[in-house]
């Protein structure tokens with residue numbers, strides 16, 4: 001049984017060592033260096049090169065090294081009927097919630113203005129804001145969206161969420177489907193995007209969405225760069241419809257050196273680090289997926305390819 005690491009891996013050795021801690025006898029190869037395509041039974045992938053996965057006739061499972069799977073599903077030649085598994089992991093969830101909490105609090109407690117005032121040597125308190133009056137809207141109430149929704153609720157924010165299917169959650173105002181999208185947006189002072197990238201969600205952070213938000217709303221995008229129409233964001237910041245944005249993901253990554261976002265005074269950027277997979281934390285679930293797929297058992301966290309997530 002052989003596992004192939006395929007695509008972008010900053011440090012394959014760390015992955016190999018983490019996986020071998022749990023299954024020392026597992027044979028692991030790193031693309032493009034593999035011995036025999038018919039020996040590959042499992043692929044662990046991040047941004048796999050297109051057209052490669054279909055070359056393995058005895059493949060039993062494709063595993064994403066992250067929570068998202070858009071980077072795998074973009075391959076038009078994926079073999080049908082091979083299960084795709086994504087990671088659901090406590091360390092990913094808590095990193096994501098920490099990042100969003102930081103971004104929400106930075107906006108809510110006006111740290112960006114205080115930093116400007118510091119640069120000007122200005123000692124001046126701004127009007128305090130009542131947390132209960134600040135509505136944070138979460139696009140996507142899945143594993144990650146639900147966790148941050150609950151944490152923000154515990155901190156006293158008014159929280160609402162939007163999902164594809166209806167949900168009922170304690171003290172979180174839930175909306176679903178296209179028909180309730182505008183109603184959901186109408187009170188979001190802060191909008192957080194935690195949707196998977198699918199044909200339905202691509203470009204969802206656009207001028208129509210921004211104009212349905214209260215004036216001066218703040219945007220946090222931690223999902224995928226392709227959710228955001230970047231030009232629409234720049235226009236909304238210029239007009240004051242949005243007061244600022246915190247972005248972790250971009251249409252092109254790494255963000256090109258000459259991109260306007262780098263120096264925009266109302267935009268905070270980070271290099272796709274909101275929640276980074278820690279190999280030692282996720283190795284057990286990867287080994288479990290490999291072993292179950294070989295034994296023909298039911299796998300956890302499989303993706304519904306027809307839904308795209």
Ligand code: NDP
Pocket residue numbers: 066067068069092096139140141142143144145162163164165166177194195196197198200201222223224248249272273274275276309
């Ligand atoms: P889940 O699959 O658990 O949740 C997805 C949520 O989005 C669900 O609530 C789902 O609705 C909702 N959704 C999907 N499609 C639509 C739609 N068309 N309309 C309305 N709601 C929709 O995903 P996770 O929470 O685990 O992860 C979300 C995304 O976060 C990942 O796909 C990835 O892109 C991104 N991510 C980014 C990271 C970073 O470092 N920046 C790190 C990790 C993840 P329903 O509940 O009805 O199914």
Ligand code: OXD
Pocket residue numbers: 065066067068069275276277
């Ligand atoms: C993920 C990511 O999907 O890091 O896990 O973006």
